[in-house]
Amino acid sequence: MSSGKVIVYGGKGALGSAILDFFKKNGYTVLNIDLSANDQADSNILVDGNKNWVEQEQSILEQAASSLQGSQVDGVFCVAGGWAGGSASSKDFVKNADLMIKQSVWSSAIAAKLATTHLKPGGLLQLTGAAAAVGPTPGMIGYGMAKAAVHHLATSLAEKDSGLPENSSVLTILPVTLDTEMNRKWMPKADHSSWTPLSFISESLLKWTTESSSRPTSGALLKITTANGESTITPQ
């Protein structure tokens, strides 16, 4: 069947692993980029967290070029990221802001750069924002700043002459709470029926990858909410 190929940036995390497994199951070749390897991936590009942004970019671009050998991919999905709170008076405000920018902005920008080089015309670049960061985030300022930068990246990439290939789309998912093992562990008593199943994200990505007519408008920030087990996508 399909001989499609996708890159998952953050493919060892909870959401990334789910996406990777789902695309594998649907016949795709999957390249994982993460701090550690995912054995299910066809190939792995390891990120050295001690390197700076430009060094990480160079290393990832070199490994991707060597792994892809001139072939192009149908999708580049960036689900790397993290969370840390804190207002501006928090002792760790700058430390956490730094971590958030490294986890979300560095990965998203490198994913965008990969897409300019390896994404097929008409392909899909997916980034990960945050519903909360569409408005002010006084209690988690570093996180909000990093995600606001990702949102800006996404809307800019959707414009003419952004560097993305012709007819490609950039879609940014803004999850509220994902139904992951870790979240269940830390919030055992929460209403899990309001959490978004990872399968909903994977299925949406596959649909957008295979049927470009099913995609929301390029540049859209897509809030993903779930109620009573039903997930809904709402462009912001």
Place this chain on the structure above:
Amino acid sequence: MSSGKVIVYGGKGALGSAILDFFKKNGYTVLNIDLSANDQADSNILVDGNKNWVEQEQSILEQAASSLQGSQVDGVFCVAGGWAGGSASSKDFVKNADLMIKQSVWSSAIAAKLATTHLKPGGLLQLTGAAAAVGPTPGMIGYGMAKAAVHHLATSLAEKDSGLPENSSVLTILPVTLDTEMNRKWMPKADHSSWTPLSFISESLLKWTTESSSRPTSGALLKITTANGESTITPQ
């Protein structure tokens, strides 16, 4: 007269020097924070550009505490920043994005942190955004991402429990083109009557510092345009 005190972050640059001189002339004690000293300042805190964000923060906070000796300031003005272009396919995309985040986001966040510690209740924190970054910036994505993060920081700081002192304001100026020597050198044939004089910014800051009733709503992003030598402030 006034025994006011302000901090200018970036007080050795063109705009920062103009603000520093103007506040000095109006009787203020001025603390400059920059890569190099401004001899007109009452004291200087030097930033080591080779240090990382957390190290810069620690060094600046220590020097500010030692310089201020428990006294509080009326204003913290952050006019540090820079500009670099490039779409996502530009060779220097990540390198320039990194520089933009260091120049604009690092300085703005440290200025915010200083304000949480040293700004008087009712004082003024001023940040510097960019009119262009209110919308997509495909041709200068790194710059736009960094300024979008600053805009998010500003709107978050204006909210309750952001960490800023009681009744203080955070105002973000969004200049289009400033009338600086450097801009005149590089764009000698441009219409200089559409450039904003540095004195307009300095005078606005002094007014907002001394008359809190003259301030726009805290959190506002203030686009500053100039036509035929007349400058106008338009909240975005």
